[in-house]
Amino acid sequence: MADNPNPDIELPEAEAPAAKPxxxxxxxxxxxxxxxxxxxxxxxxxxxxDSSVKAKANALIxxxxxxxxxxxxxxxxxxxxxxxxxxxxxxxxxxxxLAQMLADELDAKWDKVAIEQAPADMAFANGALAKGxxxxxxxxxxxxxxxxxxxxxxxxxxxxxxxxxxxxxxxxGEVAMRRTGAxxxxxxxxxxxxxxxxxxxxxxxxxxxxxxxxxxxxxxxxELAAGAAGRSLSSDPVLKTREQxxxxxxGVPRRDIPxxxxxxxxxxxxxxxxxxxxxTIAAAPVRxxxxxxxDEAPALAVKGVEKVIKLPDAVVVVGKGYWPATKGLxxxxxxxxxxxxxxxxxxxxxxxxxxxxxxxxxxxxxGEGDVDGAFKAPGAKLVEAEYRVPFLxxxxxxxxxxxxxxxxxxxxxxxxxxxxxxxRVKAAKAAGIDVxxxxxxxxxxxxxxxxxxxxxxxxxxxxALVAKQVPYPVKLVWSREQxxxxxxxxxxxxxxxxxxxxxxxxxxMRIDYAQSGNAEGEVPFIYTLPATSRRHFAYQSxxxxxxxxxxxxxxxxFYTESFMDELALAAGADPYxxxxxHLSEGSRHQKVLDEVAKRAGWGTPLPAATGRGIxxxxxxxxxxxxxxxxxxxxxxxxxxxxxxxxxxxxxxxxPLNAEAQIAGGLIMGxxxxxxxxxxxxxxxxxxxxxxxxPILKLADAPPAVDVHFLDSGAKTGGIGEPGLPPASPxxxxxxxxxxxxxxxxxxxxxxxxx
Amino acid sequence: MAIAFSVNGKPVSVEADADTPLLWALRDDLGLTxxxxxxxxxxxxxxxxxxxxxxxxxxSVPLGEVAGKAVTTIEGLKSADGVLHKVQAAWxxxxxxxxxxxxxxxxxxxxALIEKVGTPSDAQIDEAMTNICxxxxxxxxxxxxxxxxGAAAAQQGDA
Numbered sequence: 001m002a003d004n005p006n007p008d009i010e011l012p013e014a015e016a017p018a019a020k021p022x023x024x025x026x027x028x029x030x031x032x033x034x035x036x037x038x039x040x041x042x043x044x045x046x047x048x049x050d051s052s053v054k055a056k057a058n059a060l061i062x063x064x065x066x067x068x069x070x071x072x073x074x075x076x077x078x079x080x081x082x083x084x085x086x087x088x089x090x091x092x093x094x095x096x097x098l099a100q101m102l103a104d105e106l107d108a109k110w111d112k113v114a115i116e117q118a119p120a121d122m123a124f125a126n127g128a129l130a131k132g133x134x135x136x137x138x139x140x141x142x143x144x145x146x147x148x149x150x151x152x153x154x155x156x157x158x159x160x161x162x163x164x165x166x167x168x169x170x171x172x173g174e175v176a177m178r179r180t181g182a183x184x185x186x187x188x189x190x191x192x193x194x195x196x197x198x199x200x201x202x203x204x205x206x207x208x209x210x211x212x213x214x215x216x217x218x219x220x221x222x223e224l225a226a227g228a229a230g231r232s233l234s235s236d237p238v239l240k241t242r243e244q245x246x247x248x249x250x251g252v253p254r255r256d257i258p259x260x261x262x263x264x265x266x267x268x269x270x271x272x273x274x275x276x277x278x279x280t281i282a283a284a285p286v287r288x289x290x291x292x293x294x295d296e297a298p299a300l301a302v303k304g305v306e307k308v309i310k311l312p313d314a315v316v317v318v319g320k321g322y323w324p325a326t327k328g329l330x331x332x333x334x335x336x337x338x339x340x341x342x343x344x345x346x347x348x349x350x351x352x353x354x355x356x357x358x359x360x361x362x363x364x365x366x367g368e369g370d371v372d373g374a375f376k377a378p379g380a381k382l383v384e385a386e387y388r389v390p391f392l393x394x395x396x397x398x399x400x401x402x403x404x405x406x407x408x409x410x411x412x413x414x415x416x417x418x419x420x421x422x423x424r425v426k427a428a429k430a431a432g433i434d435v436x437x438x439x440x441x442x443x444x445x446x447x448x449x450x451x452x453x454x455x456x457x458x459x460x461x462x463x464a465l466v467a468k469q470v471p472y473p474v475k476l477v478w479s480r481e482q483x484x485x486x487x488x489x490x491x492x493x494x495x496x497x498x499x500x501x502x503x504x505x506x507x508x509m510r511i512d513y514a515q516s517g518n519a520e521g522e523v524p525f526i527y528t529l530p531a532t533s534r535r536h537f538a539y540q541s542x543x544x545x546x547x548x549x550x551x552x553x554x555x556x557x558f559y560t561e562s563f564m565d566e567l568a569l570a571a572g573a574d575p576y577x578x579x580x581x582h583l584s585e586g587s588r589h590q591k592v593l594d595e596v597a598k599r600a601g602w603g604t605p606l607p608a609a610t611g612r613g614i615x616x617x618x619x620x621x622x623x624x625x626x627x628x629x630x631x632x633x634x635x636x637x638x639x640x641x642x643x644x645x646x647x648x649x650x651x652x653x654x655p656l657n658a659e660a661q662i663a664g665g666l667i668m669g670x671x672x673x674x675x676x677x678x679x680x681x682x683x684x685x686x687x688x689x690x691x692x693x694p695i696l697k698l699a700d701a702p703p704a705v706d707v708h709f710l711d712s713g714a715k716t717g718g719i720g721e722p723g724l725p726p727a728s729p730x731x732x733x734x735x736x737x738x739x740x741x742x743x744x745x746x747x748x749x750x751x752x753x754x
Numbered sequence: 755m756a757i758a759f760s761v762n763g764k765p766v767s768v769e770a771d772a773d774t775p776l777l778w779a780l781r782d783d784l785g786l787t788x789x790x791x792x793x794x795x796x797x798x799x800x801x802x803x804x805x806x807x808x809x810x811x812x813x814s815v816p817l818g819e820v821a822g823k824a825v826t827t828i829e830g831l832k833s834a835d836g837v838l839h840k841v842q843a844a845w846x847x848x849x850x851x852x853x854x855x856x857x858x859x860x861x862x863x864x865x866a867l868i869e870k871v872g873t874p875s876d877a878q879i880d881e882a883m884t885n886i887c888x889x890x891x892x893x894x895x896x897x898x899x900x901x902x903x904g905a906a907a908a909q910q911g912d913a
Contacts, residue, residue: 091853091889253849260854261845261861262838263788263828270787278782303771321782322791323774397792397800397855397888446790446855447888480793656849660894664852667890690797690886699880701892 060119067229069187071118072180073102075225079208081108084118087172088418089256090396090445090452092720093657094173096254100653101173104247105181105240107205108221115255120420120440173653174716182237187228192219195227242651242713249711251656256444268415268443269401273473276403277306279466280325280477282332283314283458283486286683288339288542291315299328308332309469316466322477341542341683346492349680350388353494353514353539362535364518367510369531374508380500383570385563387497388745389555390677391489392548393693398446400459400478404467410437413463416445418452426454430464449668450547456488484693485685488546489678491515493555497563504571506582511559512537516545519552524618525560526589527582542683549668550721553619557725558673558732558746561615565733566742575733576602576614588648588712589616592625596646599708600627607631610641611738617725622649622717626666626726628702630734637749638735640670643702645726648710649717655709662723663705669727671696675749694749759820761786762830772818776810777801779817780827788828788858792886799885802859802866803827809866828858831865841865844902852889859885864899873903 062068065077089095192210193200211218259265296308304324309316319325402415417423428435493515500507508531518536568578583590616625629642675694679686687693732743758767768779780786792800796814804826831839851857867882
């Protein structure tokens, strides 16, 4: 988008070339949702003025004494401003940050601002995006079910209702929330000017009041709301300058936290209804396999078990509670086929990927300059290294749980998913009913990290099928074992990196990588080199490769930033200085790198038996550099003792929350690098629970993470994901500095397994 | 069979098999959903409660062993007049939760630690706080525990 002449309007990018072979429904949608947005005043104006959208939104969120402004917010007569978030909040804190952006432009009193989840209705969706990108983002099946008329009349600056791609703040917040706040503020001023009979220019706003200084009169937003709601809203309102912000940039406490410390927050798994039953499920151990037979009797003999339901690839036991259902399921001995995938194993996948890369026929290529020429140039020193990373489980702490009730041809589903609209479409398809007959009630979620995108969530289909077979509401809960063995994993991936050095500088670099998705366009290559080549070799196993927090930036970051250290070593250079000289002079990247080096005391003496590593990765328009210091425990396993992160995300809306996101991302990255791996044997997942899929615990996490933001004012970047990718290469680089041993296969603790 | 015990100071009786884990009696029979299901094998700690004052992973304790005992859950930490426990207040002050799902268990573990040792050291926190948090809130958990016990001033750094 560098050549876009109007920085206020993002132009749609051409659809990225798809990976081949491509699994149906598995798309690189986080990337597309994040990068391909059509916004701007013109489109926004269409949305403002569409009377049918206004009427629908008003019917859904308006009400006695509450006046709706588009589908974004209401103002009540008591001055309460309620923001309706199209994004769900599964811990990333975007609800509070979005409300800050709206309230700042609106000049609303912060303690009178409430936050609610927008209903799962097309009135809250983004028609402009839908038109162009819905097939790519939700799968063709969803696109076909939404009438053109609906798509055509909507135009809203947010990616449908998807939450992902670190997109809430940088797109929805920057465009919809700030603009709505400013436009509604202008309408309130216009209304007050008419009422008071004074020019608009003599009016000022603050704390949900419009004040006329000359006369000393003021009107509350609640008094003006009805009149203002009847006015047409500007599609191009004047936004505040950075200097005028009061709420944006401040660390206001998150609104959801009190309910999360006293047990009162109701997650999807906590939902109950009168007469509700609980079900649990065992799917074919080999993904792609089917249920061949099962004797239901042993389950039905368990007290509290009411029904056994056979699905094409799974068996479900319904009982009075989770425990009877679990006991019933454990009593069964279902026979599953392996779907022809019985030979798939982790070593076989690595071998196949190596063979693909050795074959040299890439599915996608990008880069510039003459790499091969530079490699063969006289005096060039060639360095090569191969890296491998395993499948990773998302390990959201709340296992999947959806409640469904099928009654009179209509299906209602309660639970937490990343895109309420395509949840409805998927459930409708599974149930064989019209999408208008499906209601989805979004609930808060115990984590997600990319796992809850509807098209990779089989429990949507499962609850639709199960609810249709019982006369009562039913909550289907996945066990942790089901979660671990039937994930939509971060792809297992292999890479071969090669580069030529001359005079201490890189003259060319080639990155070959084999995995399902092409990362080009998603993960930027940040170094300025005379020649580069990035080649993607498409490989798909029997697993579902899903988006995992920060998506392809995890493995690409690990490959590139580990290799940069190897090159620095080969060039006899300091890893920080070596990176620095290959970044554009004066660039944002260089400033971020310099700052982290400064804060971490790069080059200063370390305590004995401690190693220090650095890495820098850009993802979701945010640049993050991290330094970690690692020591070895008595058993030889590493512990990160100090960690530093410097972040340039343009603007930090809520520094208190952004700091938590970056620190959390860094720790999740360390966790994955340290011990996490999903491996396959005979087509089935070997691990089953946290006993053999270890998540980093408090004692092994850095006691504190020093997080620092450089508010460069550049285009606002994401914050939920970018803290993760630099962590694993920084750890590997620190370990190499400490032990002299380069770790090229993750995870660190179980390399033998790979 | 009916199994009698107390929860948050109130006597309860649950009609369930003796092998039913306490977790599911709390959640499905008593409607106390603040105690979470995470793994079912006592590995993650999301289901942590106190049984007769002892920190217990309720997914792996059969109800039969709880008969006659006193159970405290996250819902029972507040005082009778609704004032938050100092650990809960510290959790809000430090803005610990992200997704929040593991935090009931984390708080129950932290309360048990403080009740046991008073003012825990960093090493004691390392040893006692073994619950899993996927969001990576560990630095703020540590900070909140230290703050709740007045030891925050001794702690360098922030996260």
